[in-house]
Amino acid sequence: xxxxxxxxxxxxxxxxxxxxxxxxxxxxxxxxxxxxxxxxxxxxxxxxxxxxxxxxxxxxxxxxxxxxxxxxxxxxxxxxxxxxxxxxxxxxxxxxxxxxxxxxxxxxxxxxxxxxxxxxxxxxxxxxxxxxxxxxxxxxxxxxxxxx
Amino acid sequence: xxxxxxxxxxxxxxxxxxxxxxxxxxxxxxxxxxxxxxxxxxxxxxxxxxxxxxxxxxxxxxxxxxxxxxxxxxxxxxxxxxxxxxxxxxxxxxxxxxxxxxxxxxxxxxxxxxxxxxxxxxxxxxxxxxxxxxxxxxxxxxxxxxxxxxxxxxxxxxxxxxxxxxxxxxxxxxxxxxxxxxxxxxxxxxxxxxxxxxxxxxxxxxxxxxxxxxxxxxxxxxxxxxxxxxxxxxxxxxxxxxxxxxxxx
Amino acid sequence: xxxxxxxxxxxxxxxxxxxxxxxxxxxxxxxxxxxxxxxxxxxxxxxxxxxxxxxxxxxxxxxxxxxxxxxxxxxxxxxxxxxxxxxxxxxxxxxxxxxxxxxxxxxxxxxxxxxxxxxxxxxxxx
Numbered sequence: 001x002x003x004x005x006x007x008x009x010x011x012x013x014x015x016x017x018x019x020x021x022x023x024x025x026x027x028x029x030x031x032x033x034x035x036x037x038x039x040x041x042x043x044x045x046x047x048x049x050x051x052x053x054x055x056x057x058x059x060x061x062x063x064x065x066x067x068x069x070x071x072x073x074x075x076x077x078x079x080x081x082x083x084x085x086x087x088x089x090x091x092x093x094x095x096x097x098x099x100x101x102x103x104x105x106x107x108x109x110x111x112x113x114x115x116x117x118x119x120x121x122x123x124x125x126x127x128x129x130x131x132x133x134x135x136x137x138x139x140x141x142x143x144x145x146x147x148x
Numbered sequence: 149x150x151x152x153x154x155x156x157x158x159x160x161x162x163x164x165x166x167x168x169x170x171x172x173x174x175x176x177x178x179x180x181x182x183x184x185x186x187x188x189x190x191x192x193x194x195x196x197x198x199x200x201x202x203x204x205x206x207x208x209x210x211x212x213x214x215x216x217x218x219x220x221x222x223x224x225x226x227x228x229x230x231x232x233x234x235x236x237x238x239x240x241x242x243x244x245x246x247x248x249x250x251x252x253x254x255x256x257x258x259x260x261x262x263x264x265x266x267x268x269x270x271x272x273x274x275x276x277x278x279x280x281x282x283x284x285x286x287x288x289x290x291x292x293x294x295x296x297x298x299x300x301x302x303x304x305x306x307x308x309x310x311x312x313x314x315x316x317x318x319x320x321x322x323x324x325x326x327x328x329x330x331x332x333x334x335x336x337x338x339x340x341x342x343x344x345x346x347x348x349x350x351x352x353x354x355x356x357x358x359x360x361x362x363x364x365x366x367x368x369x370x371x372x373x374x375x376x377x378x379x380x381x382x383x384x385x386x387x388x389x390x391x392x393x394x395x396x397x
Numbered sequence: 398x399x400x401x402x403x404x405x406x407x408x409x410x411x412x413x414x415x416x417x418x419x420x421x422x423x424x425x426x427x428x429x430x431x432x433x434x435x436x437x438x439x440x441x442x443x444x445x446x447x448x449x450x451x452x453x454x455x456x457x458x459x460x461x462x463x464x465x466x467x468x469x470x471x472x473x474x475x476x477x478x479x480x481x482x483x484x485x486x487x488x489x490x491x492x493x494x495x496x497x498x499x500x501x502x503x504x505x506x507x508x509x510x511x512x513x514x515x516x517x518x519x520x521x522x523x
Contacts, residue, residue: 015272015336017343021264025318025347032346032382045427046478049471051512053430055520056437057464061456069520070452072445077521084519088438092431099428105355106421109313127428130435137438161399169399219410247399254398290493309414312403357417358484375485 034101034124041098048091085138092134093127100127151177154229156187157238158199161247169247171238172196178229184237185213185224188251201251208365211301215251216240221306221363242306258302261318264344265326270337288333295328295373297366304360304370316349320360320370323351327373330380338380346381354378416477423474426467479504 059065068074078084100123108116153175161169174191182190185203192199203213206225213224218238229237245253275282304320311317326345330338345351354374361371408414440451454460483500495503516522 015270015340017266017340018264021344022347024316025264025344025349028346028348028352031348031352032378032385035352035378036382042424042478045424045471046475047508047511048515049427049430050468050475050508051515052434052519053464053468053471055516056434057455058461058468060452061461072441072448074521075441075448078519081518087515087519088434092435092438095427095431095434099425099431102421102424103428106425109310109355111313113314126432130432133435134438137435137442141442163399244401244403246401309403309407312401312407315401355417355421356481356485357414358481359411359413361484362413369484372485 034097037097038101041094041096041101044090044094045098048087049095052091079138089131089134089138092138093131096127096130096134097124100124152179153177154187155236156191157236158188158191158251159240160199160250161241162198162249173236180228180230182229183225184215184217184222184227184229184232184239187229187237188224188239199251200249209299211299214242214301214303214306216243216306221303223301223303223365226365242302244306244308244312245302255302257315258300258305258319258321261322262300262325264318265322265329265341266337266344267325267329269332269334270329270340271334272336282334284333291333292328292331295324295331295368295370298324298328298368298370299366301365303363303365304368307359307363309357309359310353310355314349314353317353318345318347318350320354320374321368323354323377324368324370324373327377330377339384342377342381342384345377346385351377351381416473419470419473420477423470423472423477426470427474429467430471475508479508 055065056070060067060070104116104119104123107119112119156174156176157171158174159169160166160172174195176187176190176195178187178190183206185206188199188201188203192201201213201215201224203225204210205212208223208226211223214221215224216222216239217224217227218232218234219240221242224239239251241247241251241253245255248254298321300321302321304324305311308317308320311319323345326341329335330341351374354371356371356375358371361369364370408418437448437451441448455464479501480497482504483495483497
């Protein structure tokens with residue numbers, strides 16, 4: 001690398017980390033992106049999940065709401081609105097990516113470090129498949145697709 | 149004045165004769181103005197001269213006297229005996245480190261990690277003296293002031309369960325130190341530091357337990373610094389993926 | 398040198414560590430709810446009978462108890478998330494970062510507002 005022999009050589013053209021240090025610390029490829037989705041999923045889960053659970057699973061059995069508000073027709077009416085469809089998609093996908101990322105870190109921390117490559121495939125696989133499933137069941141299920 | 153006394157239960161380990169560390173109890177008198185370090189000094193001066201521990205300034209600035217007091221990583225010079233709950237003060241060496249002797253731990257690894265993050269104003273070219281000093285506005289100093297207060301006491305490493313399980317983790321203090329220089333307006337070495345930090349055993353091993361910031365005696369908030377580094381590293385990776393030529397300075 | 402080894406019950410020694418593990422569990426439980434909601438949509442698309450049977454299955458006392466327990470973890474996750482935002486503020490609106498408690502309060506208010514919006518937009522209002 002011309003122009004940069006030793007540290008503290010004035011006039012050097014760039015600043016690089018010590019190669020010996022970098023050799024010890026394996027680079028990451030997907031981690032920043034996964035963390036970004038995890039963070040986004042965290043917001044989604046924290047803000048949207050509690051009210052959804054209460055309304056869908058507790059409000060009716062506890063007598064706080066009439067059953068008609070969450071029955072099949074009510075959901076169908078919701079699906080007429082694209083915003084509602086996006087809500088379901090984002091909620092499912094966000095909580096899946098968030099939770100799988102956390103589970104992976106928890107399991108690795110608990111001692112399953114050797115299984116990490118397998119965990120990555122399985123856990124993020126569940127998240128991806130779940131999100132794709134959500135995409136189908138919220139948005140694409142009645143879209144005018146060629147293979148219908 | 150009636151003498152109060154307290155039991156110091158101190159972890160002993162002498163490598164030439166002990167297989168395992170074990171507790172030794174010392175009953176000593178104390179007054180309300182004594183800190184745990186004063187108690188240890190009393191033991192060493194009057195009871196057991198073999199007790200070995202690190203200390204220096206006795207005022208919370210040198211970072212030498214870290215220990216685990218009743219299970220919490222604390223500076224012995226900043227912990228008053230009267231504030232320790234219970235009649236027994238249990239003093240262990242800082243957790244997560246190998247023990248050399250008694251309360252003295254080995255921290256060569258920690259010092260290596262400080263070196264790894266290039267803890268100096270890193271510039272492509274030094275400004276010649278003739279051009280005068282670097283000017284920094286108060287806001288620019290405020291951007292890194294909090295992380296510059298670190299006294300390298302290692303309590304954050306003692307508190308961090310991730311470091312406790314994975315000794316390769318670069319850890320809170322080294323990350324906070326890197327953040328201090330990245331946020332310094334005089335510095336140009338953010339890329340090189342993020343190359344070291346944005347790695348599997350760098351900041352991405354942190355799960356934001358936050359205990360490091362709880363035990364820090366200087367309110368450095370390494371946990372917040374690491375989360376900010378995660379944001380910086382993510383943005384940098386996005387730029388590298390989308391605009392590769394732009395980012396290589 | 399006497400080597401260090403982290404003990405298995407490390408998270409039981411400290412209330413903050415316990416809360417941390419509960420928070421992590423809450424994240425995982427949120428993913429479980431994600432899968433449950435996906436399954437709900439599958440049953441919905443199968444028709445009225447299937448969807449009604451699904452909801453009925455989840456309103457038995459046993460199911461409600463389990464759901465309540467899981468919901469507690471979701472709440473722990475949500476509340477600790479609001480607190481964490483305050484502790485890791487990359488965005489600065491003012492010269493000094495806002496106090497973590499202030500950010501938490503703001504997040505609670507936002508949460509109430511967003512929940513209200515969800516109630517009206519998705520579930521047809523009060």
